[in-house]
Amino acid sequence: MIAWLLTTFSAGLFAIFLYQWTTHPFFWADLMYYLKLRRFKKAMQTRMRKGVVTYLDSFLHQARKSPHKPFIVYESQSLTYQDVDKRSNRFANVLRAEGSLKTGDVVALLMRNHPDFICIWLGLCKLGCEVAFLNFNIKTSSLLGCLQSCGARSLVVGADLVSSLEEALPTLKAGEISLWAVDHSAPRHGFNSLLDKLETVSDEPLPDRPKVNVMSNFLFIFTSGTTGHCKAARVGHLKAIGSMALLWLCGATAADVVYITLPLYHMSASLLGVGGCIQLGATCVLKKKFSASQFWKDCVKYDVTVFQYIGELCRYLVNQPWVPEEGAHRVRLAAGSGLRPDVWREFARRFGSVKLREGYGLTEASRLMPFELLKYDPKTYGPIRDDSGRCIKAQKGEAGMLVSPLSATSQFLGYAGNEAQSEKKVLRDVVRPGDVFFNTGDLLLCDRRNFLYFCDRVGDTFRWKGENVATTEVTEVLGSLDFLQEVNVYGVTVPGYEGRVGMAAIILQPDHKLDGGEIYNHLVRRLPSYAWPWFLRIQTSPDMTETFKQQKGKLVQEGFNPEVVEEPLYFLSLSQKDYISLSPCLYDDIVSGKILL
Template identity: 55%
Template sequence: MAGPGSELPSGPVAPMLLSWLTGLGAGMVLLSFMQKLLYPYFWDDFWYLLKVVCCGFRMEMYRLKGELVTVLDKFLMHAKKQPQKPFIIYEGDIYTYQDVDKRSSRVAHVFLNHSTLKRGDTVALLMSNEPDFIHVWFGLAKLGCVVAFLNSNIRSVSLLHCIRSCEPRALVVGADLLGTIEEILPSLPGDISVWAMKESVPQGIISLKEKLSTASDSQVPHSHHVASNLKAPYLYIFTSGTTGLPKAAVICQLQAMKGSAGLWAFGCTSNDIIYLTLPLYHSAGSLLGIGGCIELGATCVLKKKFSASQFWNDCKKYNVTVFQYIGELCRYLCKQPKREGEKDHRVRLAVGNGIRSDVWREFLHRFGNIKMCELYGATEGNICFMNHTGKIGSVGRANFLHKLFFTFDLIKYDFQKDEPIRNEHGWCSHVKKGEPGLLISPVNAKNPFFGYAGNRKHTEKKLLCDVFKKGDVYFNTGDLMVQDQENFLYFWDRIGDTFRWKGENIATTEVADIIGMLDFIQDTNVYGVAVPDYEGKAGMASITLKPNTSLDLEKVYEQVVTFLPAYACPQFLRIQEKMETTGTFKLQKFRLVEEGFSPLKISDPLYFMDKLKKSYIPLTKEIYDQIILGKIKL
């Protein structure tokens, strides 16, 4: 029997309660329906921003405890807690967290015992993707050194410029890139010691590999690398900008920590196996990839370079669950011949940037239900976006909550004058939704911009002042974005003297300077042109000749392949009698970009880069048609 006070409601109370519960249920259904109708992405936004808040809260707690935890500190924690867990898998070899810790300690002890390096010194690192890249990076970090990642594709003048601009005390080079350094060895500043990961080295270079064989792997005292300030420089990562030669972006400890949280924010866990083919000298590979694995305590399958034919075999072989991409990588995979079992893998997430909507759709159709986590962010920038909803084509979503943490504006831009539009009072204006605008972000204590090493003018050129009011300062991303009616953001184009090709930013003035070194060239105007079915824009150079000289196409070919990375070599040449300039005497690019490389539209002589003939050859209608149809690969 029921005891006192346990009787069920009876009389008029029961219908009232039933009516109240029914009303509550109907209200909840209506509320849910209205939320999905008026704010369909509420919960996606909420959970994503909750992660952002948690990340910030965690870092603030470290600060309040007096603990300035860095990426290196997190790695050392994992090496202690899970020493035998695989950290790096490379060409079938497994390097555990403990292995990487000990090998990097050997590197640190070599420099402690055989060099005068001290805390705060800069060391340049020129290596391909390999475990020793990470061993040297972490070993130098254990000494409190700032490591400058050099692009392994650049040579000659550009490489020498990069080394000089970051003023290193030492340079470490991989065995496969030793020849690149030998080319410029006589021109290197005399106070730089050069170390090679090779036993037999030429005179003037020290064998790091030989000294590692006898070095101690004992722990390096924490006092060598303890962080006193999270805004202290940690890395220099080179980025091509509008001023020509690459610039060394300052990456502080705080930026590295934020970058390492990216994989976690997209839902990766310590159980994931992350496939990394992107170059480690880029922030995507080093900060998001390696740093992201460290944040999670996960395993990274590292490849020397991307191979479309080996990609899915590797994913199956190593049980890969997450991979990092750039748009070109996904396009190459979609261009591969179809095979049986393409959806037979464990990959669940792909994290990266620059994938076109059509490639995105085709990729999902062919390779299965993989969540594409598109993001946007410049190496040196103070603004980033993450597409946490999976909306195809978008780099992220903005709303009033998002703007509390990531403030930005899209302003009107004059494409002819190549500068922001200002009204009669000198202020910039916001674009309407659906219109492309220049992405800018305020520079303040919450969103600092750390700039570049060396010449301060490079840092100042990335800033816009007095934008909406006197005294305000904004970081100029150099990117045009579009925000739609649902507040999704889409990358539209690069501005100025930079375009993107093969996943790399190409500075047009750097390419023009190399071509301009030829004695028969008067002026060179370099720009990017759209090519169907390709990500980014292919390089094109419009040139004028000096009086009484003739064009030597083989010499132009030899010049660009000798002094430029393969991705920066112009695919097309256009010979003009006279260069057009703007009112401020800048070379006019707008019309040239619009006209592209079609011999049907352009009466000027056009040429195409032919790698087999080692020369530029006339761009005929037949060659043009084959490029458009994809029969000739760029």
């Protein structure tokens, strides 16, 4: 009887599994990922019961567990978890004794990638300070705006960046901002030095490390968003501890050596990358700056097994000439976000031994979140609502605005000093009265198999001839032409027309010329006419952010006026089926309406 029941039960399970396999081909992959998430949640709950509840707690846990394990490898240096723990203690003791820093103080950090960036950051965490990561490329006005918005009263600056503060120094001194240089002596009047003071202080832990409210703010990370102005996004402790799981979810282990070339002021490097290494107890190979030509050589030199990417990093790699090291490395995994489909295909063809793990996330919101895709208005960039005031969900196969419900465990702490921008990111009464959602500003598409695809930023998608044009789609189409190295698509306004017409800033491959006729024929075959870029701008170098995202604001503002744009401009002539040089006379005919688009 028991044998019959077991046989019958097994047959029933087999039938269920067979049904799921045939009707949902990705059922098993989804199930395994779901179980992995459950396992991670259970592990986190166990660690939290043991007092490991913050980013700093996680680091200290690994420092106790594996004190002699290499944590940071930088050029010829190798620091163990214990080394970093003790050095961060020294920084904490100096800054408390000499800088009078205490719990709740906001300290801005302006440094390039270096082990001391991490040591100072952890030292400030041990003091209970909130750290603001500054982009070392920003200019004086932006820097001062960042300090004001987050309320920083102290600024720690790398020795090689002190000269960049020359113009800002009078304002900083007038505002009584305490200035610290990561140097052995004060580089100029008004600065305090840090490194010389480390030799005279203890490397023992602070006797009274402050308690932390896990629902409070941990970091300030600055994001330009669609406005072009820096916004101080608050990153809470829950967000930080959750971000540390990415590498583990992608399949990395404690035995991996993770190569991080992205700037540490960006959360992808600091929270997902370095934090991911801490979560695993892995080793981080930190690079001062990304170098496509040196990439595979470094991977061989440091025995790298995992690397982190974002934006166009992988595109730079596939555009590099072949080197012997790209076939001699041990890299097995690449984890990141923002990889375009055409680059993904080429990367997989050339570096097939490296598994790609593409994710999605935002500085302001959680990565592991429920979501909705909503119909949106391309003119107002807001959601479309029905007669009852509720938002309308996008259909399968239709690009929709990604939003996520906010709760105690899925927070949006807002932008410091900018309540108006914070409120713009919040949607209310989305599905039912009283609910609150976070508006990511991204457009995603869900296909019939429930795969999600990033389409565009809401502000990047433009409307022309009554149709929505996704810049990513046009970029991918143009990018498949072998004589184009870089493509950046955006919309520009033309007097007398509604919406924005397509324009593309392109970089030609070395030793190649512009073939406007081939571009025209390619567009005819691949895109509807409303999506064609009517104007081309030939560049010699791309406008990129430090995280390899294409800059569009300045390009949109300059438009296609040959008296404003110094680079060569071309116009699509339908009669000639070619792109022709855009002269001032031709420009005048377009804006006056003599030539119709």
